[in-house]
Amino acid sequence: MKLADRRTTKYVTEVKKIVRLRGHANNAEILADLRENYPDVSATTIHRVTQRLYEDGELRKGPACLDGSVRYDSNTERHDHFMCTMCGQVRDVSIPQACLSIIKCNVEDCSISGPLTVSGVCDSCKKMWREEE
Numbered sequence: 574m575k576l577a578d579r580r581t582t583k584y585v586t587e588v589k590k591i592v593r594l595r596g597h598a599n600n601a602e603i604l605a606d607l608r609e610n611y612p613d614v615s616a617t618t619i620h621r622v623t624q625r626l627y628e629d630g631e632l633r634k635g636p637a638c639l640d641g642s643v644r645y646d647s648n649t650e651r652h653d654h655f656m657c658t659m660c661g662q663v664r665d666v667s668i669p670q671a672c673l674s675i676i677k678c679n680v681e682d683c684s685i686s687g688p689l690t691v692s693g694v695c696d697s698c699k700k701m702w703r704e705e706e
């Protein structure tokens with residue numbers, strides 16, 4: 574085993590733990606969390622680890638973050654998301670099959686293959702708005 578591989582292996586467990594704790598996280602968030610315990614860890618290492626976990630099916634990709642970065646998801650079951658367009662937070666939701674059928678009718682001959690993302694404003698952003706008024 575090459576030294577670089579061994580080092581990566583050590584972080585795999587840590588990265589899995591962080592994503593499970595956060596539910597969803599991008600490489601930058603994982604890196605920031607990991608650096609609290611491992612100040613020397615590099616962005617390239619995290620990139621390699623998340624890519625490997627994704628390829629192994631241990632992580633899924635959720636809706637992209639507002640800055641366009643890949644958001645990893647610890648929930649590997651098929652599920653839909655609500656995403657706040659103000660803060661970019663996502664929440665797992667499950668859209669009933671009946672709704673999917675209605676949507677399917679409206680996309681005509683295209684078929685829905687991937688999970689859905691419903692966009693809107695989350696509760697805490699709504700509260701912030703109200704407080705500013």
Ligand SMILES: [Zn+2]
Pocket residue numbers: 657658659660661662694695696697698699
């Ligand atoms: Zn929000």
Ligand SMILES: [Zn+2]
Pocket residue numbers: 597635646647648652653654664665
């Ligand atoms: Zn999710």
